[in-house]
Amino acid sequence: MMRRMSLNRREFFVRTAPLGALPFLPDKCNDLFVQAEEPFLHGVASGDPLARAVILWTRITPSPEAPEVLRVDWVIATDPELEHVKKKGSVVTSAERDYTVKVDVEGLRPGTTYYYRFTSVGHDSILGRTRTLPEGSVERLRLACTSCSNYPYGFFNAYRLIGQRADLDLVLHLGDYIYEYQNGAFGDGTALGRLPEPDHEIVSLEDYRKRHAQYKTDPDLQEAHRQHAFIVVWDDHETANDAWTGGAENQQPESEGDWEARKQAALTAYMEWMPIREGSHDEQGRIYRSFRLGNLVDLIMLDTRMLGRDQQLANPCDPAIADPERQLLGEEQETWFLRELTKSQKRSTRWRLVGQQVMFGQLVNATEQGVCVFNTDQWDGYAAGRARVLAAIADKAVDNVVILTGDIHSSWAMDITGNPFDPTQYNGASGEGSLAVEFVTPGVTSPAIEDPLVAAALAQQVLATHPHMKFVELNRRGYLLLDVTPERVQAEWYHVVTLSEPLADEDLAGVFVTESGTAHVVAGDEPTPPKPDAPALAPELVPVA
Ligand SMILES: [Fe+2]
Numbered sequence: 001m002m003r004r005m006s007l008n009r010r011e012f013f014v015r016t017a018p019l020g021a022l023p024f025l026p027d028k029c030n031d032l033f034v035q036a037e038e039p040f041l042h043g044v045a046s047g048d049p050l051a052r053a054v055i056l057w058t059r060i061t062p063s064p065e066a067p068e069v070l071r072v073d074w075v076i077a078t079d080p081e082l083e084h085v086k087k088k089g090s091v092v093t094s095a096e097r098d099y100t101v102k103v104d105v106e107g108l109r110p111g112t113t114y115y116y117r118f119t120s121v122g123h124d125s126i127l128g129r130t131r132t133l134p135e136g137s138v139e140r141l142r143l144a145c146t147s148c149s150n151y152p153y154g155f156f157n158a159y160r161l162i163g164q165r166a167d168l169d170l171v172l173h174l175g176d177y178i179y180e181y182q183n184g185a186f187g188d189g190t191a192l193g194r195l196p197e198p199d200h201e202i203v204s205l206e207d208y209r210k211r212h213a214q215y216k217t218d219p220d221l222q223e224a225h226r227q228h229a230f231i232v233v234w235d236d237h238e239t240a241n242d243a244w245t246g247g248a249e250n251q252q253p254e255s256e257g258d259w260e261a262r263k264q265a266a267l268t269a270y271m272e273w274m275p276i277r278e279g280s281h282d283e284q285g286r287i288y289r290s291f292r293l294g295n296l297v298d299l300i301m302l303d304t305r306m307l308g309r310d311q312q313l314a315n316p317c318d319p320a321i322a323d324p325e326r327q328l329l330g331e332e333q334e335t336w337f338l339r340e341l342t343k344s345q346k347r348s349t350r351w352r353l354v355g356q357q358v359m360f361g362q363l364v365n366a367t368e369q370g371v372c373v374f375n376t377d378q379w380d381g382y383a384a385g386r387a388r389v390l391a392a393i394a395d396k397a398v399d400n401v402v403i404l405t406g407d408i409h410s411s412w413a414m415d416i417t418g419n420p421f422d423p424t425q426y427n428g429a430s431g432e433g434s435l436a437v438e439f440v441t442p443g444v445t446s447p448a449i450e451d452p453l454v455a456a457a458l459a460q461q462v463l464a465t466h467p468h469m470k471f472v473e474l475n476r477r478g479y480l481l482l483d484v485t486p487e488r489v490q491a492e493w494y495h496v497v498t499l500s501e502p503l504a505d506e507d508l509a510g511v512f513v514t515e516s517g518t519a520h521v522v523a524g525d526e527p528t529p530p531k532p533d534a535p536a537l538a539p540e541l542v543p544v545a
Contacts, residue, residue: 147406154499175235431520
């Protein structure tokens with residue numbers, strides 16, 4: 001159900017411009033809009049922007065009488081009225097790809113905001129807005145980071161808030177975009193009317209397609225996609241909980257069949273339904289990739305989940321955690337990653353942002369067996385792989401590495417070093433010995449510690465026992481805003497005030513900064529102001545109920 005919104009006359013003309021033969025009929029315009037939206041129930045989206053290209057995405061909801069193969073026209077312009085058209089074209093879609101539509105528009109200009117729309121079976125999609133990556137000298141970038149949007153757990157207010165920020169260059173989604181469970185297994189959507197579809201654990205291609213389709217009907221998620229280009233990576237729940245290359249915690253071969261078949265079904269639906277650039281056939285399933293944002297940022301996106309990960313160890317005290325044979329990225333991706341870091345350093349890009357899934361920094365727990373890692377699914381469970389990354393950063397003098405993480409449904413900022421508990425190697429107060437920093441985004445809805453008092457006490461305990469941790473919040477949901485200049489990266493955590501109703505209000509929960517050349521997180525003073533020259537959001541052309 002879309003929210004009730006008023007429509008002004010200018011928006012009416014934007015919306016109906018291509019239906020030029022239709023007269024202006026104010027008393028019937030609502031019907032017209034509702035009708036015009038029908039083939040585009042899942043909104044529009046854009047993603048994987050480059051300096052001169054971007055992926056545009058939509059999905060046609062075909063009527064039963066529709067032909068098997070549908071033609072879809074698209075247009076992209078520099079103004080919301082679509083008067084200054086820069087590119088247009090046609091593609092076809094069919095049941096073979098679940099009527100999803102993906103266009104890689106090329107020949108665009110760097111650092112430019114565009115507006116786009118699809119047309120098919122006589123109807124127009126809602127208007128979308130996107131932005132290409134900048135080139136050359138860049139003074140400031142603003143990015144939102146997000147993860148872990150579980151439909152039954154509540155309304156996607158964090159997405160709505162992201163959609164309202166006109167000055168974002170980009171949105172990073174760091175995984176758990178969908179969850180695979182039936183209702184009640186992880187969140188009960190009964191009271192909120194947010195039951196997962198289909199209401200059983202998803203296993204087949206049809207299941208994964210239906211779940212993606214349901215998420216893409218959410219008006220808040222649609223709005224975030226409609227206003228911003230996304231760069232996405234999957235985590236485990238796009239397939240099944242605690243996935244690794246050979247299986248998953250939430251995969252029972254006796255009742256759910258072959259893991260490889262399930263994984264392929266999940267990844268096929270992901271590629272169909274997400275605005276991600278698809279590789280050539282032999283690259284299917286390879287989502288690690290990098291992006292250049294002028295001389296300010298190189299963005300390196302990793303897959304710590306599906307490609308090279310060995311199985312998680314069951315025992316968090318298992319000495320095999322240190323086994324150098326254990327892989328998280330896999331050899332090929334790890335080699336690529338380290339090469340990307342050094343290449344970026346050599347060309348003197350100011351910042352290296354690394355978008356990835358699971359917490360990189362050390363998180364330990366006192367147990368009867370001694371001090372053990374908290375969670376073997378994180379980099380802690382693959383200590384040798386982490387050590388190799390840090391050795392490369394140190395050996396090649398790679399500076400200004402900022403790791404961006406999802407997965408853990410909570411808000412964190414920390415220094416990254418080989419052994420933060422050894423005062424001869426690392427000084428938590430000065431940051432001496434630190435090699436990088438990490439910022440962790442909370443979930444859109446997924447929970448960490450539900451009791452706020454327990455969460456606060458636990459956060460204090462973690463801060464007191466982990467010298468590299470500078471900010472820990474374990475209760476609230478929201479998103480992470482990054483403001484990047486040549487001098488510093490500022491991270492701001494915005495938490496939503498409720499999950500139980502659609503309400504786009506937020507609290508600023510934390511401001512932390514890393515200055516260029518320090519690899520050290522310190523508390524910041526003030527939130528950054530919005531960019532003064534943000535391009536207009538795409539008008540709210542939403543059908544009135
Ligand atoms: Fe999650």
